Amino acid sequence: MELDAIAKLVFDILAFSSIMVLVVLGLAVIASMMGIFNLGHGEFVLLGAYTVFVFRELGLPEWAGMLAAPFLVAIVGLFVEATVIRRLYVAPVIAMLATYAVGLIIRETVRGLIGGQFYSIDEPIQGFIQIGDVSLSAWRTVIIFITLAVMAACYLFLTRTSFGLQIRGALENPMLARASGVSTSRLYAFTFAFGAALAGLAGALMVPLFSLSADLGLRFLVQAFLAVMLGGVGTFEGPVLGGALIGAMVPGFQWLRELPLLNALIQPIVAEVLVFVVALIIVKFRPQGFVSKGRI
Amino acid sequence: MIPIVEWGLLIFLLIYPFAVSFLTAGDSAPDFNNFWVIRVTTMLILAKLAISFDLCWGYSGIMSFGQGLFFGLAGYVVAKFAEELGWLQIFFVVPMGMLVGLLAALLVGWFLLLGKRTPTVIFVALGTLTASYAAERLVAGWLWVGAGNGLSIWDFLMIGSYELEPGLIFYYVALLFLCLVYLGSRYLVRSQFGLVLAGMRQNEERIAFFGYRVQIYKAIVFSFAGMVAGLAGALYSYHEGFVGPSSVGIGISTYAVLYGLFGGIGTLIGPVIGAGVIEILRLFLSDIDAIRNYWPVVLGIIMLVVVAYRPTGLLGLIVSERERIGSFGIAVRGKAAKETPPARPERTEGDDGAA
Numbered sequence: 090m091e092l093d094a095i096a097k098l099v100f101d102i103l104a105f106s107s108i109m110v111l112v113v114l115g116l117a118v119i120a121s122m123m124g125i126f127n128l129g130h131g132e133f134v135l136l137g138a139y140t141v142f143v144f145r146e147l148g149l150p151e152w153a154g155m156l157a158a159p160f161l162v163a164i165v166g167l168f169v170e171a172t173v174i175r176r177l178y179v180a181p182v183i184a185m186l187a188t189y190a191v192g193l194i195i196r197e198t199v200r201g202l203i204g205g206q207f208y209s210i211d212e213p214i215q216g217f218i219q220i221g222d223v224s225l226s227a228w229r230t231v232i233i234f235i236t237l238a239v240m241a242a243c244y245l246f247l248t249r250t251s252f253g254l255q256i257r258g259a260l261e262n263p264m265l266a267r268a269s270g271v272s273t274s275r276l277y278a279f280t281f282a283f284g285a286a287l288a289g290l291a292g293a294l295m296v297p298l299f300s301l302s303a304d305l306g307l308r309f310l311v312q313a314f315l316a317v318m319l320g321g322v323g324t325f326e327g328p329v330l331g332g333a334l335i336g337a338m339v340p341g342f343q344w345l346r347e348l349p350l351l352n353a354l355i356q357p358i359v360a361e362v363l364v365f366v367v368a369l370i371i372v373k374f375r376p377q378g379f380v381s382k383g384r385i
Numbered sequence: 386m387i388p389i390v391e392w393g394l395l396i397f398l399l400i401y402p403f404a405v406s407f408l409t410a411g412d413s414a415p416d417f418n419n420f421w422v423i424r425v426t427t428m429l430i431l432a433k434l435a436i437s438f439d440l441c442w443g444y445s446g447i448m449s450f451g452q453g454l455f456f457g458l459a460g461y462v463v464a465k466f467a468e469e470l471g472w473l474q475i476f477f478v479v480p481m482g483m484l485v486g487l488l489a490a491l492l493v494g495w496f497l498l499l500g501k502r503t504p505t506v507i508f509v510a511l512g513t514l515t516a517s518y519a520a521e522r523l524v525a526g527w528l529w530v531g532a533g534n535g536l537s538i539w540d541f542l543m544i545g546s547y548e549l550e551p552g553l554i555f556y557y558v559a560l561l562f563l564c565l566v567y568l569g570s571r572y573l574v575r576s577q578f579g580l581v582l583a584g585m586r587q588n589e590e591r592i593a594f595f596g597y598r599v600q601i602y603k604a605i606v607f608s609f610a611g612m613v614a615g616l617a618g619a620l621y622s623y624h625e626g627f628v629g630p631s632s633v634g635i636g637i638s639t640y641a642v643l644y645g646l647f648g649g650i651g652t653l654i655g656p657v658i659g660a661g662v663i664e665i666l667r668l669f670l671s672d673i674d675a676i677r678n679y680w681p682v683v684l685g686i687i688m689l690v691v692v693a694y695r696p697t698g699l700l701g702l703i704v705s706e707r708e709r710i711g712s713f714g715i716a717v718r719g720k721a722a723k724e725t726p727p728a729r730p731e732r733t734e735g736d737d738g739a740a
Contacts, residue, residue, distance in 0.1 A: 197682045366519070
């Protein structure tokens with residue numbers, strides 16, 4: 090095992106983890122704020138990816154699509170919140186079923202639009218960055234930095250701005266927040282749109298690494314769920330940690346295949362399923378998650 | 386009202402193949418193995434899948450997005466037995482399918498339901514979804530079971546030395562099994578065991594305080610439902626002559642959810658009606674060129690509307706609340722109507738991540 094390969098593996102793990110962190114952050118923000126587990130979250134990721142595809146089909150550059158995706162998906166999220174979710178705050182389980190139905194509608198619409206095909210999309214920034222002997226993919230570097238920037242911005246937004254203060258207040262005690270003149274329904278709408286925007290951004294950024302297909306969202310929904318379960322619910326750090334771990338497992342298991350003995354044992358498809366199995370087993374034996382209690 | 390619907394449906398299903406055969410025959414001799422008989426056989430099989438979902442969600446509050454897993458897994462196993470060993474006897478195939486469904490459901494149930502802490506609805510929903518998704522990905526990439534192409538069953542199901550082709554006889558076999566499943570399920574939910582289930586959906590915590598081990602009850606119902614789904618899956622793969630990744634995964638699981646919700650959960654006849662109506666919709670909508678690619682969107686919209694506006698489903702239109710829930714022991718008149726449980730299991734404690 091050479092230094093070059095190890096650096097590459099670590100780098101891959103960082104890039105995949107970054108994507109998962111973005112997806113999971115959006116899911117966790119909605120879940121902790123509104124108590125609704127958004128089963129349509131994967132389809133928001135899909136919509137982000139699809140936006141980039143549409144931009145490319147229109148002859149526009151990919152980066153423009155990636156820039157537009159979070160905003161377009163946020164608008165979709167606002168629309169969904171206003172038409173469906175708002176009615177169902179009192180019954181989170183019914184809301185969950187409704188988000189599943191919304192996800193189904195989005196998924197099948199996209200499937201109808203692109204057919205059953207797989208499309209690959211080029212990275213907007215191609216080439217490699219050379220550091221010593223190690224060459225790293227430029228686009229993955231960009232993903233890592235964007236994720237770091239988004240997380241820093243989220244943190245500053247929540248801790249430094251007055252709107253962030255309102256959000257933290259509403260999270261702590263919605264009744265009291267309402268009594269103090271904070272419009273929680275406006276906050277919820279904003280939160281939902283924000284979570285959707287994060288998903289859209291993640292989808293747009295990762296689509297060059299995966300290929301675009303209608304079932305893309307499901308994969309991310311399942312992985313994000315496992316990440317939240319691994320990390321522990323109701324905290325900020327937990328899901329992020331879980332997301333990073335799930336993101337790390339995907340290239341990690343692929344890499345295990347390069348070892349001589351395991352090569353025959355772990356087929357590519359098994360590597361993917363193994364992620365689910367390992368995550369479920371961890372959840373089974375540590376149901377409270379890595380971070381059992383914390384605050385935002 | 387429910388008995389009228391039940392008997393009406395049974396009588397209709399009994400005479401349907403003859404009626405449709407004579408109606409479509411025109412001047413020529415009626416063909417009893419025609420398209421309309423075969424399509425409705427599929428519906429009868431899928432109705433069992435719908436019942437299995439309803440047992441989970443409608444009767445014990447297990448939001449299962451993974452009924453397709455047991456359905457498809459049983460289909461794969463019996464298809465593999467047919468391919469490798471040529472075991473085609475119905476007396477082997479059906480118990481085998483049931484056993485596979487039961488064991489798979491026991492495993493998933495042990496994993497998701499019998500934990501150290503009480504699982505939330507979200508956890509169970511996404512856990513079953515994950516299991517189903519993982520199974521779909523696994524069989525789609527596994528060459529031994531045909532990978533993406535699935536397995537074809539070239540032979541027919543056998544009863545003794547009689548070959549059971551899709552058609553009139555298969556129709557009645559499927560109907561017979563549907564009746565058996567229906568009666569078995571009804572016995573389960575109307576027994577003392579079912580009384581505990583009814584108490585659980587009204588107030589799960591209170592039942593737990595009475596000393597019932599709620600999660601064990603849930604696991605039992607889940608396993609039984611898995612067995613029913615396995616039975617359906619075994620019959621389905623023989624009827625279609627094919628089993629593929631799509632009959633294991635999210636797609637078929639979503640259909641099971643839709644059948645149940647659309648027909649009306651919490652009753653046994655509801656999912657049967659739901660399966661029938663949705664399959665008829667599928668039959669006609671996917672035939673229209675303009676919306677062929679988009680008809681699953683229609684299903685999504687139906688699900689959304691049902692969930693948000695009509696949680697009691699189609700059956701809720703004609704059946705009163707009290708009758709939907711059913712009664713146990715000596716009927717209490719007048720007062721009982723006021724005390725009927727809510728229309729759907731209210732498990733508001735199940736919201737993950739609520740601060």
